[in-house]
Amino acid sequence: MFLSDVDILKAVRKGDIVIKPFNKKKLQPVSYDISLGNKFIVNDENNTQFVDPVKKVYAKTREIPVKDGKEFVLHPGVSVLGTSKEFFGSDHYLIQVGGKSSLARVGLMIHNTAGIINPGHFLNITFEITNQNNIPIILRPGMEIAQITFSMISSPPSQNYRKNGRYVKDNWKHFTPAKRKK
Numbered sequence: 242m243f244l245s246d247v248d249i250l251k252a253v254r255k256g257d258i259v260i261k262p263f264n265k266k267k268l269q270p271v272s273y274d275i276s277l278g279n280k281f282i283v284n285d286e287n288n289t290q291f292v293d294p295v296k297k298v299y300a301k302t303r304e305i306p307v308k309d310g311k312e313f314v315l316h317p318g319v320s321v322l323g324t325s326k327e328f329f330g331s332d333h334y335l336i337q338v339g340g341k342s343s344l345a346r347v348g349l350m351i352h353n354t355a356g357i358i359n360p361g362h363f364l365n366i367t368f369e370i371t372n373q374n375n376i377p378i379i380l381r382p383g384m385e386i387a388q389i390t391f392s393m394i395s396s397p398p399s400q401n402y403r404k405n406g407r408y409v410k411d412n413w414k415h416f417t418p419a420k421r422k423k
Contacts, residue, residue, distance in 0.1 A: 243271050244334065244391040252334070258391060259363060260329045272388040274341070278324035278365060279382045281305045281313055313380045315349075315372045323368040326383065330363030334391040338366060341388060348374025351387045360394065361402035 244252065246268045252258040260273060267274040284300040292300055307313045315321065329336070336358035340351045350371040358366065368387065372378050380386075 242393045244393070246270050249273060249391055252331070252391070257333045258329070258331045260327055262327065267385070269388060272339075272390045274385040275329070275338075275366070275387050275389055276326040277368070277380060277382055277384050277386040278326045279307050279309065280324050281307065281370075282322040284320075307382055309382050311382070313382075315370065315378045315380055317348075317372050317375050317377065320353075320369065320371040323370050323380070323386075325366045325368070325387070328363065328365050329389065330358065330361070331391065332360055333394075335360060335394055337390045337392065338368075338387050339390065341385065344386065347378060348372055349378055349386075358389075359402040360398055 249258065249268060250265070253260055253263055282302050282304050285303055286300075289300040292298060305313070313321075338352055338356050338358065340349070344351070350373055351368045353369045353371065355367075355369060358364070366387075370380070370386075
C-alpha cells in the first residue's frame with residue numbers, strides 16, 4: 242500500500258520519513274518530487290576500451306560539478322550518473338524512485354534498474370540518467386527530475402541496510418562490491 246500525500250506529510254512531521262530539504266509544494270497525491278543535484282559522473286570513453294563486470298573492469302570516469310543556474314547537456318544515447326538535491330530515507334517504509342512522465346516523453350530516463358531504496362537507507366540518491374531521444378536534453382540543477390513513493394512493509398525487516406547495505410557509507414561511489422554476509 243502506497244502512502245497518500247496526507248500520510249507522507251504525517252510521517253515527515255513524525256520523523257518516520259526524512260526529506261531534507263522538505264517543501265510541501267513538492268508533495269503530490271501519492272508521491273514527492275525530488276530535484277536534480279549539482280554533480281554528474283561521466284564515462285571517460287577515450288581511456289576505456291570496454292566494461293567487463295564479471296572481471297570487475299569498469300569505465301574510467303570523471304566527476305563534473307555544475308553550479309546552480311548552469312546547465313549540463315546530455316547527448317543522445319549517453320548515460321551519466323547524477324544525484325538528488327534532497328537527502329531522504331526511512332526506517333519504516335520502502336521508498337521507490339520513478340521518473341516524471343513529462344521528462345520520459347522527451348526521452349529522459351532517470352533510472353535503469355535501481356528504483357528501490359531499502360528501509361534504513363538514508364541518502365542523496367544516485368540517478369542513472371540516459372537520453373533515449375535523438376537530440377540533446379538540457380539538465381539543470383534544481384529541476385524536478387523524479388518522484389519518490391513510500392510503501393508500507395508487512396513487518397520490520399530482519400536485516401538493516403545500515404549494517405549490510407552496499408552503498409550505506411557512500412552512495413556516490415561509482416562501483417562498490419557487494420558486502421559479504423557473515
